[in-house]
Amino acid sequence: MRKIEFREAIREAMQEEMRKDPLLYLMGYDVGEYGGEFRVSSGMYAEFGDRRVQDAPINENGEIGLAVGTAITGCRAIVEIPFMDFIPMAMDAIVNQAAKFHYTFAGQRSVPIVIRTAQGGYIRAAEQHSQCFENWFVHVPGLKVVMPSTGYDAKGLLKSAITDPDPVIFVEHKLMFPMKFEVPEEEYTIPLGSADIKKEGKDVTIIATSYMVHLALNAAAKLEKEGISAEVVDPRSLVPLDEEKILESVKKTNRVVIVHEAHVRGGWGGEMAAIIADKAFAYLDAPIKRVGAKDAPIPFPQVLEEFILPSEADILDAVHVILKQ
């Protein structure tokens, strides 16, 4: 099968859907001729032109508010906010407008928008360009949250997100853009709310999101050499969440480590851990462990950034600790 970059998979999903729907558009600063800050929309402006692939001023709140207005009057919108760190600028449009309309208007209209944004560190981009906020949006009823870890998942999930009638936060990761993955030539979709077992195992369940899936797979390979069989579960979407598949894995292995790049405190790991403790308590042979960034802003130099952000070693440590119990 052909291998393409994560960014190309995302691009293909947008191109395929935009060729089908003339009222679907992409907006964001630098998405036009520049091709996007992470080169995701390269070539799209040449194909679709103004208004369909529309450069915007730097006005996150306004452009998502605009997207809501288009979405409730017959269009579909993809808004690219290149760094997730810029999303706080748009919180009103996302939380008070997009998330609320279908509900507060009792179903008169829905808001079919996708907000694509890239999170994450490990690139010395420092405090205001390295953050992960997915849990903020998990907390807002009315929003859906998708976090693919491979190009295959990204393309299939993005196509579903685009045709979904509700607002979706589609979280990409800066480090994954150049990574290559097998992606079929033929069209396919992946439904939201379906988790994926990235590696089967029986001794411990490692639930990981986004780039952490790759750290978890590396850690799992090392664990195999120690005779520990880890199962790596990728939720792929946090809302809707495939609780069934995740709990199935927990009931099989009886031990859980949850890994995300966001800070541990208040991170999605707490939400997932509470669900497991509530619904699979009798199956647990050890406390649930969470691995994430330490609770400090993400600093600039490599030596400090690596200290704060989660590593393979952190995952291995967590697994070792709960296997001793």
Added chain:
Amino acid sequence: MNLKEPILEIEKDVVLKLYETMLKIRMFESREKDLIQTEQEGFAHSYVGEEAIAAGVCAALRKDDYITSTHRGHGHMIAKGGEMGKMYGELYGKVDGYCMGKSGSLHIADFELGVLGANGIVSGGIPIAVGAAYSSQMRKSDQVSAAFFGEGAMNQGLFHEAANMASIYHLPVVFVVEVNHWQCGVRYETVYHRDVINNIAVRAQSYGFPGININGNDVVEVFKTAKTAVDHARSGKGPYLIACYTYRIETHFMGDIDIRPKEEVDEWRKSDPINDLEKRMITEGIISGSDIEDTKVRVSELVEESIEFARQSPAPKPESALEHVYAKYP
């Protein structure tokens, strides 16, 4: 109030409709002031004194044109054709309300009428109106959008972002600023530079589209200006801004404390838009005194029927609180 040029150059039907719309809003809001403090829950924000703006602008719009408004949104909804029974229904939180009772006053909407929602965030509706105009452009439609908001909201960054995008994308949007002098409990003169307070429309210049300051209590002036603005937008000339100077006769929300000097409020009552139009219509022989009384009785009866309709409507079932969170789940 000075008599302006005769209003006969606007068709008599249009003038009578403007009058009736303003009356409907006035009576709706006046009755609501009692109901919100006795039979209803939550909060309502009175549009009394500002009726000419909603009536005048909406009369210049088509049914399929879009509007967004704010927490003070009952007037715009009525002027756009909203049924008062379904509006009261919503304010009572009943299932026959426009949003099945789920929204209440703040986000009342009817997409069939092009009302894309009142909004509880004062500038929240402005980019949404601009988005509806972007959509209109994408669909090659000649629909126009109007965004209603207060001068308080105009200081939020969202206004700037929305106005700028409307201008650079050359969108058919009319921005209607209701300069009602009070930003909740703060005088607007303290949040605008002295060089701007009597010329709020000047802000449009920074985006390169026309802006005009008018007397927002003169429904004829509002209507004529709105027609110019709407035609400008509909004919592809881009956005337009109208700063309508008016006064918020009632308090920020119905039942709120009033820190304004009584003399100030009384002075503004003398410029009541409805009284003004009545006088002019009689002077110019458009309507007789008894016709005015008949209209008032008719509208008053309609308002009472609407209230009764809302009272009789059932309350929503508790479990319905979990409906509509998503259009599709998972």
